Amino acid sequence: MKFRTRHLTPWLAALLAATAFGPTTHAQAQERSQDGQTSSNVDLYYPTGAQSSSLLMIRANAPGEVRVGQPFEYELTVRNLTDSLTLEDVRISHEKTGDVSIEGTQKQQQGQQDQQNQKGQQDQTQGNDDSTVSIGELKPGETQTIRVKAVAEAEGTAGVCFRVSYTPTVCLVTRFVKPDLEVTKAVPEVADICQPLRFRYTVSNPGSADVRGVVVTDELPEGLVLANGERTLRHEVGDLRAGETREFNADIRAKQLGQFSSRAVARTDNDLEAQSQRSSTRIVAADLTARIEGPEVQYTNQPSTYRVTVRNEGDGPAIDTSLEVTLDERTRLVRTSRTSLNSVAPDQDDNMLRWEIGRLEPGEETAVSFSVNLSQVPQGYGDRDRSGDDQSGDAEAMTLRHVAVASSLCAADNQPEEVRQRAAAQTVAQAEILTLPALLLALVDRNDQVPQGENVEYVVTVVNQGTGHDDDVEITVTLPEGLEYVDAQGPTDANTDGQKVRFGAVETIAPGEELRWVVTAKANTSGQISTRVDLDSSFLSTTAISVEPTTILGSGTSPRESAPDNTQSGNSSKNSKNNKN
Known part of the structure; x- marks a missing residue:
């Protein structure tokens, strides 16, 4: 004998409607599967009955009829319709009516955002005729599906009643933020005093809130100045968003040598302050x-x-x-x-x-x-x-x-x-x-052959052919035996001492200058004779000598007769010595 239950789904819809706390609406539809079996769907929107203003959607799905003793399933889907409200302690309670035995329940959770990509997690409960399925927290858009396994024990109409309950939870989220400030200063370790010097400043907000009115200052040490000649740097950075960093450069001029250090300070409108490490620069220079x-x-x-x-x-x-x-x-x-x-x-x-x-x-x-x-x-x-x-x-x-x-x-x-x-x-x-003097000494007679009893003239010439002057130039003429001194002329006076005629010293003779003396003597004997002149000066270390031969002609005397023993042959002398003048 076969027993059937009939019109189970409409009765379930009525039960759901009866358990709703407030105005509810439901929609009922019957469908027939390919094998000829019918099923019914019931949608309930709670608590207002309208989808647009309700918090939960409950969808019940059950077969239209089943055989007695044959297991069957009810499917109950619960969905959080809100965008921002989490429902806490959501529970689905079920209890049998009539000759229906609850064999077990199965819970499947599926989030709205990952329904396409993730499989739900399933919890199963078996052998519990009167149980409550605790869904717990149902986040915005999240869906839970409950499958109830049951068996009809007798023919007739019977069903299971489901009740839903939850605690609406409203959470206020406050974000607690903290602004922060950091400043760094980068300077060269060594810099030339006459080369451009540039400091780089970096100010950042590593915090989670914006900062307002950031100003960076740096009191430069004495010896360093800005391009405008001042020692106080002040740079208005302005507002810094959370995580924002800004940099700026300052041109510095060194006025003296040495080691210089200072630190940068950053401040905000609300007195938030940060300091950099003390940076040091050594100013060097060439010498x-x-x-x-x-x-x-x-x-x-x-x-x-x-x-x-x-x-x-x-x-x-x-x-x-x-x-x-x-x-x-x-x-x-x-x-x-x-x-x-x-x-x-x-x-x-x-x-x-x-x-x-x-x-x-x-x-x-x-x-x-x-x-x-x-x-x-x-x-x-x-x-x-x-x-x-x-x-x-x-x-x-x-x-x-x-x-x-x-x-x-x-x-x-x-x-x-x-x-x-x-x-x-x-x-x-x-x-x-x-300069060096170079004296040229020359002694010549006006006539090489002079008759006995007449006068013979000797000309003494001194020329400075060098580039420097010479001092204390002295001339001494020595007449040979047979000549008798008559007269002398020249730049200085002459003094005679026997056969020697000495002239006074000429104080200086300039480069290119020429001095000349003339000595006149009477030829008393015939024959060949030689007259000598000596030259001394401050520059000369040895005496310069010049000798001039002369032939005295006498009656019955051969010009080739020997000259007296005290005569010498020669004509001129040039003597010079390197000496500072």
């Missing part, structure tokens, strides 16, 4: 030295070579270093060299030489050389009047000056005096112009 080596005297027509060395004695590099040598304009350049460090040839402009050395690191040096010649003595040098007074003017006129100046980038006029002094160096080479 150029120059020296010139060469002879202390300069002779005419004798090349002189000079060597100039430039060295950086400072703790910073000498940038764009150059060397200028100004030659004495009275000299002539003979030769130049390249720099020893990087083989740079000089540029020449008239009497100026310029080497572009470039960069000299601390402790580095480079050297150059040049050679000059003095082709003529400056005009007026050695001129003296007959009183012996020097007429050549200032002694500096007889000193050659070669000036060497080394300079680097920091020698510019806009740099502090201390910096400019270190960035440039000058050295001077002085050489005294030395």
Whole structure:
């Protein structure tokens, strides 16, 4: 015998409607499956009965009829219709009516957002005829499906009643935020005093809230100033959003050498403050030295070579270093060299030489050389009047000056005096112009053959062929036996001592000057004779001698007869000695 239950679904809908706490509506529909079985669906919107204003949708789905003793399932779907309200402690209670036995329940959870991608989690309960399925928390849009397994024990109409309950929970969410402030300062560890100096400041808000009115300040130490000459840096950053970072640069100028440090401070409108670590910069500078080596005297027509060395004695590099040598304009350049460090040839402009050395690191040096010649003595040098007074003017006129100046980038006029002094160096080479006299002595007779009883004249000439004057020039003429002194003429007076005729000393003889004396004697005997002249001066270390032979003609005497024993042969003498004059 077979037993059937009939019209189960409408009865279930009535039960659901009866358990709703408030106005409810439900929709009922019957469907027939492909195998001819019918089923009914009931949708309930709670608590208002309208989908647009309700919190929960409850959908019941049950078969239209089943055989007695054959297990069947009821499906109950619960969905949170809200967008932002979580329903707490959601429960589905069921109890049988009539001859229906509840065999078990199965819960399946499915979220609204991941229904397409995730499988639900299932909880099963078996053998509980009167039980409550606890769904718990049902988040916005979340759906739970309850499957109830039952068996009809007798023919007729019977069913199961379901009740739903929940606790609406309203949560107020407050986000607690914290603003924060950080500032850093980046500076070079070492900087050249004449090079641009730049500090970089970074201010950031690592917090979770915005900060307003951020201002960064930095009290620079004495010795460092901003481009406008002030020592206080103030930069208005403005507002910083959470997580935002900003950077800015400041151009700094160093006014002195040394180690300098300071820290940056960032503040907001509400007195939020941050400090950077103390950063330090060492300001360095080049210190150029120059020296010139060469002879202390300069002779005419004798090349002189000079060597100039430039060295950086400072703790910073000498940038764009150059060397200028100004030659004495009275000299002539003979030769130049390249720099020893990087083989740079000089540029020449008239009497100026310029080497572009470039960069000299601390402790580095480079050297150059040049050679000059003095082709003529400056005009007026050695001129003296007959009183012996020097007429050549200032002694500096007889000193050659070669000036060497080394300079680097920091020698510019806009740099502090201390910096400019270190960035440039000058050295001077002085050489005294030395001249040498060269006296030419000549003795000649006006007639080589003189009759006995007549006068013979001897002319003594002294010429200074050198570049320097000579002093205390003395002439002594020695007449041989057979000649008798008659007269003497010249720039100085003559004194006779037997056969010797001594002239007073001429105080000075200038370069190119010529002195002349004339001695007249009477020929008393015939034959060949020789007259001698001696020359002494301050410059000469030995006496210069000149001898002139003369033939005295007598009656019955051969011109070839021997001259007296005290005669000498000779004509002229030129003697010179290198000596400072």
